[in-house]
Amino acid sequence: MRPELPQKANVVIVGSGIIGAVIAYYLTRKGISDVLVLEQGEIGSQGATSACLGGLRTQFSTAVNIRFSLISRKVYRRFKEEFGVDPGFKPYGYLFLATTPKQWTIFKSTSRLMKVLDVPVESLSPQEVSRRWPFIRVDDLSGGSYTKEDGFYSPIEILQTYVKKARQGGTVFMEKVQVTGISINNNSAVGIQTKDAHNIKAGIVVNAAGPWAGRVASMAGLELPIVPLKRHLFFTDTFHEIPDIFPMVIDVDSGWYMKREGRGLILGGPTGSKSFSQHVDFDAKEWTAEKSIQRIPALERAKIIRGWVGHYEMTPDHHAVIGAFPELRNFICAAGFSGHGFQHAPAAGMIVAELIANGKAETEDIYPLRPTRFKENDLIYEPITAFRD
Numbered sequence: 001m002r003p004e005l006p007q008k009a010n011v012v013i014v015g016s017g018i019i020g021a022v023i024a025y026y027l028t029r030k031g032i033s034d035v036l037v038l039e040q041g042e043i044g045s046q047g048a049t050s051a052c053l054g055g056l057r058t059q060f061s062t063a064v065n066i067r068f069s070l071i072s073r074k075v076y077r078r079f080k081e082e083f084g085v086d087p088g089f090k091p092y093g094y095l096f097l098a099t100t101p102k103q104w105t106i107f108k109s110t111s112r113l114m115k116v117l118d119v120p121v122e123s124l125s126p127q128e129v130s131r132r133w134p135f136i137r138v139d140d141l142s143g144g145s146y147t148k149e150d151g152f153y154s155p156i157e158i159l160q161t162y163v164k165k166a167r168q169g170g171t172v173f174m175e176k177v178q179v180t181g182i183s184i185n186n187n188s189a190v191g192i193q194t195k196d197a198h199n200i201k202a203g204i205v206v207n208a209a210g211p212w213a214g215r216v217a218s219m220a221g222l223e224l225p226i227v228p229l230k231r232h233l234f235f236t237d238t239f240h241e242i243p244d245i246f247p248m249v250i251d252v253d254s255g256w257y258m259k260r261e262g263r264g265l266i267l268g269g270p271t272g273s274k275s276f277s278q279h280v281d282f283d284a285k286e287w288t289a290e291k292s293i294q295r296i297p298a299l300e301r302a303k304i305i306r307g308w309v310g311h312y313e314m315t316p317d318h319h320a321v322i323g324a325f326p327e328l329r330n331f332i333c334a335a336g337f338s339g340h341g342f343q344h345a346p347a348a349g350m351i352v353a354e355l356i357a358n359g360k361a362e363t364e365d366i367y368p369l370r371p372t373r374f375k376e377n378d379l380i381y382e383p384i385t386a387f388r389d
């Protein structure tokens with residue numbers, strides 16, 4: 001039988017994707033155990049985390065994104081020690097390919113920033129890309145930006161581990177509970193309402209609703225520009241005409257990408273509408289096949305056997321939103337990670353726990369991620385992405 005919903009909790013977290021789960025874990029580490037996480041579906045079965053590939057890269061164009069990756073990488077590298085679970089790291093590296101001088105300028109300035117932050121990155125000429133990975137077509141390239149230490153983890157295993165550890169620390173996770181309202185008193189969030197007309201009092205409400213975070217914020221009368229962006233992915237049959245180990249290859253112009261997955265390959269298809277549509281669009285497979293053959297001619301002989309759709313949680317500048325709106329106390333947003341929420345989750349979890357426990361972020365300066373930046377028109381655009389929106 002389903003347990004009854006509690007009437008109150010110190011902290012209510014809306015959404016149990018990787019972000020909600022990690023926040024709950026770090027709250028318990030700070031001794032805050034009266035935490036309730038409400039999930040409208042089943043944990044790990046919907047939302048951005050369920051589609052995630054588990055990549056962690058250090059190549060970003062802003063210091064805050066790079067630092068979030070570095071903080072999180074430290075945690076994932078010690079994951080087995082801390083949690084007793086192998087996070088399944090595959091050290092494939094990331095290779096971004098630029099096809100225009102303008103893009104190449106962005107990578108050059110990014111590599112200067114990365115060097116300042118002590119993150120190794122190699123700027124490769126097209127000839128060098130071809131020498132290392134002869135299966136890549138390079139005649140249209142301006143260059144390749146390669147980070148050898150990046151790679152892939154097992155996102156669902158990591159999500160389950162955080163949920164388990166947060167539960168052991170006293171957090172209650174409840175599935176199939178949809179939050180439909182935020183209760184407000186005197187400019188402060190004081191609880192939530194559910195679809196089944198339950199009212200739960202809360203000292204603090206955290207909006208960790210991923211692509212739905214804009215909707216959840218609007219329940220509190222706030223404007224938070226986070227929208228779902230549909231992304232197609234395709235999986236090929238066994239394909240051994242290229243090596244078993246090679247980096248995640250990303251064409252930054254189109255957003256097409258390729259990574260090894262077992263004996264086959266995952267191919268990044270086009271983005272689609274800004275909606276929750278699950279439909280694999282008719283033209284998406286053709287687009288993917290065309291881009292794949294253009295970049296990796298051997299893929300002419302690969303067979304796509306499956307296609308599916310996931311949803312990114314996009315902000316206008318491709319950076320997360322962390323913090324509270326000045327007009328509403330005790331309502332903290334931790335969402336909009338724009339396609340890199342898995343790799344930034346440990347950093348985000350630590351920081352949100354600090355905000356709740358100590359009233360300020362200590363691990364990293366989160367001013368650039370404040371929710372008011374959209375109204376202030378003070379965006380910090382991230383052009384190095386594996387999609388076009």
Ligand SMILES: Cc1cc2nc3c(=O)[nH]c(=O)nc-3n(C[C@H](O)[C@H](O)[C@H](O)COP(=O)(O)OP(=O)(O)OC[C@H]3O[C@@H](n4cnc5c(N)ncnc54)[C@H](O)[C@@H]3O)c2cc1C
Binds near residue numbers: 017038052210213334
């Ligand atoms: C195809 C694809 C590949 C990706 N690959 C990578 C990658 O390699 N590396 C990386 O770092 N990131 C990747 N990402 C991005 C990453 O998956 C997300 O940034 C991250 O999972 C966001 O986590 P989240 O917890 O914020 O959101 P979600 O996982 O979407 O979780 C939000 C949860 O909130 C719940 N919810 C929403 N509204 C309500 C409500 N009203 N009441 C109760 N519950 C609610 C939802 O059901 C959902 O489970 C990828 C994303 C996609 C789509």
